[in-house]
Amino acid sequence: MIAGVGEALLPVLTPASTNPANEIAKRLTGRDYMSWSALSTFRTCPLKYKFRYIDGLPEESVSSALVFGTGIHTAVEQHYQAILSGDPKPDLDALMFAYRSAWLPHDPDAIQFGSTETRASLDALAARMLTAFLASPAASVQGRVLGVEEEIRGMLVEGVPDLYGRVDLLTEDSDTLVVTDIKTSRGKWSQEQVEDSGEQLLLYSHLASEISPGKKLTTRFLVLTKTKEPQIEEHVREVNPVAVKRTLAGVERVWRAIESGVFYPAPSVMACSGCGYREACRAWMG
Amino acid sequence: MLKLHAGVSRKVGLPGFSSASASCTVEAELDSTLLNDTDGFQIVVRRAYQSCEKAVQDQIARLTSEPQSEPSQPQEVIEVRTSPAISGPTVTRIPATTNHADLPVTNRAAFRDAPSPRPATASQVKAIRAIAARRKIDLVGLLRERFGLTTADQLGIREASNLIDELKSDEPTASPSPSNGNGAYATTGGAR
Numbered sequence: 001m002i003a004g005v006g007e008a009l010l011p012v013l014t015p016a017s018t019n020p021a022n023e024i025a026k027r028l029t030g031r032d033y034m035s036w037s038a039l040s041t042f043r044t045c046p047l048k049y050k051f052r053y054i055d056g057l058p059e060e061s062v063s064s065a066l067v068f069g070t071g072i073h074t075a076v077e078q079h080y081q082a083i084l085s086g087d088p089k090p091d092l093d094a095l096m097f098a099y100r101s102a103w104l105p106h107d108p109d110a111i112q113f114g115s116t117e118t119r120a121s122l123d124a125l126a127a128r129m130l131t132a133f134l135a136s137p138a139a140s141v142q143g144r145v146l147g148v149e150e151e152i153r154g155m156l157v158e159g160v161p162d163l164y165g166r167v168d169l170l171t172e173d174s175d176t177l178v179v180t181d182i183k184t185s186r187g188k189w190s191q192e193q194v195e196d197s198g199e200q201l202l203l204y205s206h207l208a209s210e211i212s213p214g215k216k217l218t219t220r221f222l223v224l225t226k227t228k229e230p231q232i233e234e235h236v237r238e239v240n241p242v243a244v245k246r247t248l249a250g251v252e253r254v255w256r257a258i259e260s261g262v263f264y265p266a267p268s269v270m271a272c273s274g275c276g277y278r279e280a281c282r283a284w285m286g
Numbered sequence: 287m288l289k290l291h292a293g294v295s296r297k298v299g300l301p302g303f304s305s306a307s308a309s310c311t312v313e314a315e316l317d318s319t320l321l322n323d324t325d326g327f328q329i330v331v332r333r334a335y336q337s338c339e340k341a342v343q344d345q346i347a348r349l350t351s352e353p354q355s356e357p358s359q360p361q362e363v364i365e366v367r368t369s370p371a372i373s374g375p376t377v378t379r380i381p382a383t384t385n386h387a388d389l390p391v392t393n394r395a396a397f398r399d400a401p402s403p404r405p406a407t408a409s410q411v412k413a414i415r416a417i418a419a420r421r422k423i424d425l426v427g428l429l430r431e432r433f434g435l436t437t438a439d440q441l442g443i444r445e446a447s448n449l450i451d452e453l454k455s456d457e458p459t460a461s462p463s464p465s466n467g468n469g470a471y472a473t474t475g476g477a478r
Contacts, residue, residue, distance in 0.1 A: 085413040086454035087420075144447055147407035170407070211404050211443060 024259065025161035029053045033153055033164035034255065036200045042254050044271050047284060050263040051277045059276025061112040068122050069184045071102035072224060073168065075130055076182050077149045080169055084145040095130045096123075112274065129184070129230040136232035138222055143173030146211065154207045157248050160255045167204050169222075170211070177212040178236075179205040180220040189223050194235045197221065199247045205239050206248075288316040290331065293415075294338035295437055296346055310338040310345075406439060406446035414438040414446060417453040 022032040029038075031053075042049035051057045075095040082089050090098070103111075103119070113119075133139055147170035153162045169180035181201050183189075189197075201219035209217055217239040225231045265281055272278070294310050316330060406414075415438060418425040429435045433445060441449065 081409055081412065084409055084450065085416040086450075087416065144451070146410065146443065146447065148409040150407050150409060 019155045019162050021159055021161045033162040036165050039251060039254050042258060045266040046263045047265040047281060048275060048277055051280050057280055060279055061110050061276050062106055063274040064111050064113045064117055064122060067102055067106055067111060071099035071126060072129060072184050073182055074102050075099040076133060080145055081148045083141055084148060092130055096127060099126050125226055129224045132230040132232055133224060138232050138234055141171055143171050146170040146172055152204060152207050156203060157252045160252055163203055165204055172212055176216045176218050178218045178220050179208055180222055183221055183223045185223050185225050187225055187227060188231060189233060189235060194221060202239060202244050202247050206244050288321060290316050290334060292334040292338060294335060294342050295439055296342050310341040404443045406441040406443050410446040410450060411438045413450055
């Protein structure tokens with residue numbers, strides 16, 4: 001708790017810019033930036049974006065997968081922070097303690113579990129995943145750790161609010177800056193998944209490029225699978241400037257749609273089942 | 287012995303890409319019976335943070351309201367130590383170091399030659415504080431002597447990286463060398 005209070009006052013890697021679009025974002029959403037999560041929510045369902053970011057509606061429920069993923073993130077980040085600080089690496093008990101902390105802020109009755117899940121089964125899965133992580137090469141760092149769960153923000157496109165995000169892990173070696181995102185997944189990732197999920201990291205690496213001018217920029221997904229025998233996968237990609245340009249074009253279009261108030265439901269079997277706005281969505285009439 | 291170490295640090299941007307920052311650290315020895323009094327403990331900790339927060343806010347307000355005639359904004363660390371109880375603290379104000387000509391030649395060179403355009407990351411700052419606390423290094427003294435700074439969050443990302451490597455290494459390079467003639471920072475003063 002004490003550390004948490006102090007941390008809130010630590011510096012942000014990139015301060016807010018003087019981007020005029022930040023003011024528009026603040027008027028619309030109360031926040032003077034866009035997050036990747038907000039952009040991604042809009043692309044999944046524009047109406048869900050409106051409920052969450054414009055109307056500020058509390059979600060009727062939170063999915064267990066979200067809380068579980070946050071817990072795994074918290075544990076893995078604690079491991080890397082210990083490496084940065086030169087502390088002894090936390091053991092499984094310490095990582096499980098960090099994982100459990102993610103469940104504390106949530107009302108247990110508001111957490112929506114899958115049909116075959118319980119809190120106990122997820123805790124057991126977390127222990128298996130973190131054990132696999134500790135035994136994997138990914139538990140060691142090549143080069144130096146520069147940041148863990150690091151806040152980053154900056155203007156990407158003129159006329160679009162600053163992008164604000166948290167980089168899970170920022171490392172460098174003699175010639176490469178690596179931006180890592182930690183993911184939990186039901187199974188191993190295909191190459192298509194790596195490509196499709198890369199946009200967030202492309203944008204973060206674009207913002208982080210000023211940290212080590214002249215160094216090669218690389219994105220890396222660290223995937224912990226939620227399988228019976230968890231696997232730890234690393235997917236490393238060099239940043240492709242053409243892919244960055246395409247992603248930026250997409251960000252601009254999303255912002256134009258938000259600014260213009262284009263919000264509509266986008267029904268999907270996958271997205272709607274775990275959505276926290278099902279009641280509000282049914283009640284929406286345009 | 288129950289020891290409380292709480293700190294608040296804040297940096298605000300000013301026109302012309304300058305900034306003002308202040309930090310306040312409280313170190314206190316508490317009555318160990320507080321461990322059996324959860325509410326009482328929380329109150330004491332909350333008060334410590336509130337006191338720091340207020341001191342930092344006041345200092346930032348003072349710094350940002352002053353005319354900006356100086357080439358760089360002054361920075362100040364407010365150090366509060368109490369013993370054995372949290373009441374009746376003594377306050378030591380460490381004046382800002384705005385004139386780097388006061389620094390030894392080697393430190394001036396380091397300060398001038400290693401300007402990092404990006405500030406240290408929050409996790410680097412956290413790491414520096416943790417290592418300094420673990421090794422009982424007086425971080426304020428170290429930062430003043432080596433970089434002409436008063437808090438770790440004023441370091442650049444490169445400076446912070448190098449300092450972390452240095453502090454973590456087993457070599458006693460983080461301790462003052464006999465050649466600089468100033469051993470002030472290698473004390474058991476605690477980190478901030």
